[in-house]
Amino acid sequence: MICESVVPVPFEKDTITACATPPGTSALALIRLSGPGSISIAEKLSGKQLPPRSPLPTHLCLQETILDEVVITAWPKPKSYTGEDLVEMSCHGNPIIVQSILQAICTLGARPARPGEFTERAFLNGRMDLTKAEAVLDVLHARSERALRAGQRALSGQLSDRLMADRETLLQLLARIEAWIDFPEEDIQPEVGAGFLSDIKALLKSTASLLSTAPLGYRLRSGYRLVLAGPPNAGKSSLLNALLGMDRALVSPIPGTTRDTVEESITLAGFPVRLIDTAGLHTSKDPVEIQGMARTRVAMQNADLVLALIDSTHPDDPCAKEWELICHQVITVLTKSDLPSKQARKGVRVSAKTGEGLDTLQSQISQRLTADLGAPGADEIAITTRHEDALRKTTEALACASASLMAKSAPELVASDLRLALHSLESILGVGTSEDVLDRLFAQFCIGK
Template sequence: MYQEDTIAAVATAAGEGGIGIIRLSGRQAEPIAGAIFKGIKGKTAAAIQSYQAAYGHIVQPETGQAIDEVLLLMMRAPHSYTCEDVVEIHCHGGAVSLQRILSLVLSQGARLAEPGEFTKRAFLNGRLDLTQAEAVIDIIRSKTDTSLKVAVNHLSGSLSQQIGAMRHKLLAMIAHLEAAIDFPEEDIEELAASEVAVQVADLLQEIGKLLSTAHTGRILRDGLETVIIGKPNVGKSSLLNALIKENRAIVTDIPGTTRDVIEEYVNIQGIPLKIVDTAGIRETADLVEQLGVERALSFVERADLILLLLDASLPLTKEDHEVLAMMSGRNALILLNKTDLPVCLDSEAIEAMVSGAAVYKISVHTGEGIPELEQAIVDAVYGGQVAMGEGIFVTNVRHEALLDKARQSLEEVRHTIEVQMPPDCIVVDLREAWERLGEITGDTVHEDIVAEIFSQFCIGK
């Protein structure tokens, strides 16, 4: 399947760099390159073998004036990223050079690619399925080695293969039941339904296992939004600096130094944490600090994880009690900081105040307890699942929603069999599950969903 028009875009990130790449894909990619490329010793674009590069210049066709010194790389259909003829022009990475070459390419008949259109063509031409295409953007946006490993695993087709195997099983069940419907004289209806019930139970277990990875998968993909809260001068900014291992936040003995939120990404054993250091929670007449406290409280409402700091060297204050009361029912770790000083607080008493919250003793000043805190965060994210990104993780909200819909359809199948409804009723729900799983890989997905997915990509990918 080939698109009629040829697309082009800058494929490298904006800004100055040693190398910039303009990518073309489509039937006219080679002729366009041939019109503007002048190789050393007269070598033309048509003479370049597939997967080989040639050195030369991009020139104005009318005047022969050189625009830049380049390498031209040719990848002919169907053995290319898009399964179409693909040409890459590797030039110097300056904005002016890239834009002049791109403008020249467009003047020769190409059009500017839409966001994600190269990968969309790879999907439409059958080189990638939808989960693999979505993995491309996950690779680009990976924040840690583990999130990259999970995305590469998806790009290799691991999730696609599991979804495909489940769809194959569903199709076999549908065929078995339809045989019972078409040949009632064979008396296979009851046997078919009983076999389907067993296989549906296995599929429900398989889907349930995938769904159980969704929470961890989303964290590995998007990061764990973590907020550090506590009263002023309790060590919040020092904890942020300790976790990111650099002096990002200003630390002083003056209460109220942090008046606005500070956001940083930190890699904790492969888990990306989006850490937010907030203003100290206290009553204040300072308008700027009041706004900082309000923003801190708003982050608490939506955070995935709360790190509540208490000063272990001082008795609990009114502000401490107020913040502790906010932790009820939330995913929070309570940290007793400054344990290098004489300790006043009892960790067991603090645990009793907030049901389900774990208490850790740390000293940001000496580093005591920080490794244990990091391990507690890792354990909380994986929740007993296989760690370090091994195996298949559901990282995409769209995949999770469709898996859940497939699960619901299979639950309906089980109920339909239990109440001994006819096979054609069972087939309806089996087909529903088959279609929902097909939407994950793109086999049964609607065109508007495909357009929405690829609109999230950058231009040039």
């Protein structure tokens, strides 16, 4: 703990501080303050009045002790990242200096920020909706270029704009149906019916289209599971090392060297890919090997794609048919192509030793990835699992409203379904979101963001 913890008070009444750059020694570090006391604290430490939105080189001092030479920038509310008075200090990246400045800031009335609290305040102060706050997290944690671009689109407001447009359509539909309910004596039923069903179906199509991006979003965030499987000594660990471009897995001519799964990440076709090396599948009475093979089968069942490795210098393995049938997506790989082959099977011939066939294999993997999840698009948006859950409820409610309308049910039933759809849609933007949901979401952020 850098400074003494204090009893939390409402966010709009206290000042928070944290280092926004990763811990450790570096050329520079960035310290943030946000809240009503941030500018006055910075002015007390610098002894100078801070000009708005203009970097000021100065020294920080506490009780005549110089803490560091810094550059301070102040953003008065409401036009700051958090919507509050915000200060950023660029100091030297020595952890001792960073800690001494944070301690001085806390001495003057600030408290340490919780993970994600700066972005949480931005949301609570209306500087961004919840989708943009989540997009900050996506940009920070992007594991591939494609994931980064999708996160940046959401951060720029593309997802928010689309959801807000659907929300406006829903509000208009509700207004029309409620007018019918509230004023049954008026001749407005034909007006409600005219195009009403087609408007609901168009809205249903829009939300369903957004919902369809859920698998892409999951893969961009968690990675595509690519399992290397096959009999012992088929070259699984060697191929893993070759694909990674480094020696990650232990390679030995002794069968059964790999007893557990070994996992590493690479990027292929713009996707983060989790390469998983596994224990060789064969007939064994060794309890440790049996346990390792059980883990291999589980990994294969959970895989998005399996590379089924066959040693091309040996005839067919009796277990080959079993491990080729365990999962739905398989690429057969004939290893050790630099040696005389005894295999009649068709597959991608590779040599981890010479590099032969690696480009072809990577190309085939990329083709499978693109076939499963599509090529990158200029307006590609990838929703989160939270969005998926809310959109599923939205589409279900809209489908019920459409069915009720076609069945000529009471307008109150249609209105009820539309209200449920609106509530679910608004929850994505953060309207009426519970404090527990917000706490879980912002706890995923690093301190200082």
